[in-house]
Amino acid sequence: MTSTTPRGRWDSCATKASSAPLRPFATNWTLRSKAPSDDLEPHNEWPPPPPEDESALERALRLEAEEKARKQSEEIDAAIDQDKTELERRRRQKKVLLLGQSQSGKSTLLKSFQLLYAPRAFRAEAEAWRAVIYLNLVHSVNILLDVVDAANLRTSKTIRHLQISLSPLRQVRTALTNTLSTENARARLSVEDLDVEVWRARRASGISVHSSAWRSLAKVSGPGNASQDDIENARSVIGACRNDIAAIWSNKDVRECLSNQAIELDSQAVYFLDEAQRISAADYCPTDDDILRARLETVGVEEHSIVFENVDRGQEWIWYDIEGTRSSRAAWVPYFDDVHIVMFVCSIANFDDELDELSGNNFMECLRLWKSICENKLLANTTFFLFLNKWDLLEKKLKSGTFFGAYVPEFGHRSNDWQSVANFYREKYLTIHRDFSPQSRLLQVHITCAIDTIAMRGILEQARHEILTVSIDRMTLL
Numbered sequence: 001m002t003s004t005t006p007r008g009r010w011d012s013c014a015t016k017a018s019s020a021p022l023r024p025f026a027t028n029w030t031l032r033s034k035a036p037s038d039d040l041e042p043h044n045e046w047p048p049p050p051p052e053d054e055s056a057l058e059r060a061l062r063l064e065a066e067e068k069a070r071k072q073s074e075e076i077d078a079a080i081d082q083d084k085t086e087l088e089r090r091r092r093q094k095k096v097l098l099l100g101q102s103q104s105g106k107s108t109l110l111k112s113f114q115l116l117y118a119p120r121a122f123r124a125e126a127e128a129w130r131a132v133i134y135l136n137l138v139h140s141v142n143i144l145l146d147v148v149d150a151a152n153l154r155t156s157k158t159i160r161h162l163q164i165s166l167s168p169l170r171q172v173r174t175a176l177t178n179t180l181s182t183e184n185a186r187a188r189l190s191v192e193d194l195d196v197e198v199w200r201a202r203r204a205s206g207i208s209v210h211s212s213a214w215r216s217l218a219k220v221s222g223p224g225n226a227s228q229d230d231i232e233n234a235r236s237v238i239g240a241c242r243n244d245i246a247a248i249w250s251n252k253d254v255r256e257c258l259s260n261q262a263i264e265l266d267s268q269a270v271y272f273l274d275e276a277q278r279i280s281a282a283d284y285c286p287t288d289d290d291i292l293r294a295r296l297e298t299v300g301v302e303e304h305s306i307v308f309e310n311v312d313r314g315q316e317w318i319w320y321d322i323e324g325t326r327s328s329r330a331a332w333v334p335y336f337d338d339v340h341i342v343m344f345v346c347s348i349a350n351f352d353d354e355l356d357e358l359s360g361n362n363f364m365e366c367l368r369l370w371k372s373i374c375e376n377k378l379l380a381n382t383t384f385f386l387f388l389n390k391w392d393l394l395e396k397k398l399k400s401g402t403f404f405g406a407y408v409p410e411f412g413h414r415s416n417d418w419q420s421v422a423n424f425y426r427e428k429y430l431t432i433h434r435d436f437s438p439q440s441r442l443l444q445v446h447i448t449c450a451i452d453t454i455a456m457r458g459i460l461e462q463a464r465h466e467i468l469t470v471s472i473d474r475m476t477l478l
């Protein structure tokens with residue numbers, strides 16, 4: 001008869017089954033049976049039958065050992081289940097990389113996607129967007145104040161009154177920027193601060209705030225919290241300035257100044273000034289449209305997990321939203337390795353932005369960027385989506401008298417309407433994709449207005465469907 005105690009037997013079995021590490025309940029477990037007829041016969045039952053001559057102490061020790069083994073086994077089972085779930089989650093996970101120039105609409109596209117497929121998560125962040133929306137509004141008012149200062153309109157009594165009454169909004173802008181920013185982003189904003197020449201040279205915009213900082217605002221609350229105090233202070237100052245904000249925005253001298261100084265406010269600045277009365281009300285809550293319009297320059301790379309709440313419930317897509325400035329592009333490459341989908345966003349409305357002498361206008365710059373993405377070997381097997389975005393602003397620009405052909409001679413004498421221009425873009429981008437891709441690859445092209453939630457619903461649903469279910473035949477093959 002074996003002289004091992006029950007505990008000793010368990011230890012030896014655990015050692016024997018070491019290929020299924022430390023797993024007492026594993027089905028390939030082999031125990032030596034105590035049957036007298038065949039002492040070496042294996043059997044798979046656990047726990048094994050107790051020895052016939054077991055003492056009370058041995059029994060207590062055996063039961064204790066068995067209980068310990070059972071717990072350990074359950075823990076291993078749970079860990080294996082967790083690993084399987086995690087593996088399955090990762091298998092079903094899609095990784096999406098958003099690429100494109102700054103201000104092309106990458107973050108807005110992501111917001112539209114989240115609004116459509118994870119509306120509860122989208123709306124749960126509404127409170128955090130409040131500070132960003134206040135910042136957008138006061139930033140726009142400050143641009144008007146800067147313009148008025150530069151034009152020296154002090155002769156007008158109304159303007160003088162507005163300059164004084166709205167001056168607290170300068171401190172509000174600084175406080176909100178500090179609340180929302182990292183040091184890095186703050187430095188960038190201060191460079192742009194108060195410089196009318198900068199506004200004149202390019203469109204008036206540029207709110208640069210690191211999102212990882214501001215998103216945490218949704219979670220902090222309560223009196224005494226510095227961030228919340230700043231937001232509450234902003235709310236009350238903006239509320240007190242409510243009528244004067246409307247007054248400066250509708251003032252015809254101010255409008256004239258803007259046009260004399262060739263300052264073109266961005267569409268989101270116009271939106272927030274138009275909506276100032278509603279936003280400055282004491283009971284204001286950010287709407288979906290406000291959130292989509294809010295401008296917050298992406299700094300660095302942001303990773304967003306979107307878990308589908310309705311269709312494909314539980315499925316997770318990881319989005320990498322990347323800063324679009326020219327200087328940041330080297331930082332994109334590490335993300336090329338591991339993504340399933342590239343969504344390239346191109347604004348078709350700012351073809352006339354002049355860059356430096358070497359780069360020419362923005363139309364050429366964006367084509368070059370698209371070419372460099374197409375020919376990148378790391379992305380050879382990735383599915384591509386191209387969003388030719390901001391057709392609404394393109395239409396407005398062309399209707400106001402800008403001739404596309406003046407900036408892109410190759411356009412020739414085609415009709416100067418947004419559809420012809422958008423189709424021209426489409427052809428150019430398809431040709432580059434065909435000529436420079438390392439191998440055949442799927443590409444789907446959409447002409448979009450990322451802030452139009454109804455139109456985006458159809459487009460994003462089509463994109464999601466193509467990614468997940470539809471055969472490759474329906475995609476545009478090279």
Ligand SMILES: Nc1nc2c(ncn2[C@@H]2O[C@H](COP(=O)(O)OP(=O)(O)OP(=O)(O)O)[C@@H](O)[C@H]2O)c(=O)[nH]1
Nearest residue numbers: 103104105106107108268293295298324390449450
């Ligand atoms: N009118 C209009 N505005 C748009 C459209 N798409 C985006 N916007 C606005 O354009 C601004 C810039 O969009 P973002 O999504 O922040 O641009 P981005 O590409 O993420 O820019 P970076 O973060 O600087 O790289 C935001 O205020 C958006 O609301 C569009 O199709 N039409």
Ligand SMILES: [Mg+2]
Nearest residue numbers: 106107297298
């Ligand atoms: Mg962005």
